[in-house]
Amino acid sequence: MTAHAAPSSSPGTRRSVVVVDDHAMFRRGVRAEIEGAVDVLAEAEDVDQAVDAVLRLKPEVVLLDVHLPGGGGGEVMRRVANRVPETRFLALSVSDAAEDVIGTIRAGARGYVTKTITGPELVAAIGRVAEGDAVFSPRLAGFVLDAFAGSIAVAQVDEDLDRLTDREREVMRLIARGYAYKEVASELFISVKTVETHVSSVLRKLQLSSRHELTRWASDRRLL
Known part of the structure; x- marks a missing residue:
């Protein structure tokens, strides 16, 4: 699947979201883009804040930056693993490097999109991840497929x-x-x-x- 796929099969459903990024201006921008279509429950700027928000609010989807103070997005997912099984993670990062994409998916994310994504595309991606689909920006999907095919030496x-x-x-x-x-x-x-x-x-x-x-x-x- 890609971030350009059609919206969720339940267009009237408002998904609950926590936005995690260490740049306040970016968080505000994301919130402004998606808040009319989803419920943004909270924002977090580092690993500890993110873990607290996820465990306390149990959002359907966490928009998660890969690089965060305190250990990164992977550390957030490791610390909440199995404690909030209903929550899914969608990486939203400026990085399009293979090791970031593969490492984040291995840590538990259901998808990975870059910050060039548009607001409507991000809303659609949130809906699909909430329903259990895997969502990737087109180029990044190739990294994951290559990793499973063995053409990238992930280890x-x-x-x-x-x-x-x-x-x-x-x-x-x-x-x-x-x-x-x-x-x-x-x-x-x-x-x-x-x-x-x-x-x-x-x-x-x-x-x-x-x-x-x-x-x-x-x-x-x-x-x-």
Whole structure:
């Protein structure tokens, strides 16, 4: 299924939703886009707040960012696993990297869409996930199929990436895509010196010696 599929078979049903993202402006934007069609019960900005809201309110669907303070979206799902079986998780992330998509689905999400999705498409995706369907943006569905087919070495990707912090992963991906240090600093709201520190750490942890090797490493694992 994709996020462009037809709306739920019960168009009059208003789904209950919790929105989880560490950027307040983005949460407000999502809420403004969907609130006329769903009931937004709460917002959360980190893992602890998300876990509390899910356990307390038991929403039908949680819109969950992948990278969150306190351990990420996967940590939220692990901490509430089996405690709210009626709640389903739909990842809504800026990241379209294979390891984020596959790791999030393995952690328990029913779907994964990127933040380029429109409001009506997101409402439709929420409805389908609430009914138990799996929903993916078209390109991301290919990652999941490839993983199950064995053409992406998921275990190897996970083992390598487990050595990196969330911030190091963000820096790694931008550097591998050809961003200059100054551009990375601007994108992530950190200093150039901090970018240099993260790049050195990434190269050391992955046992690579240059940006060129890092780009090839990321490309081979479909992380770009």
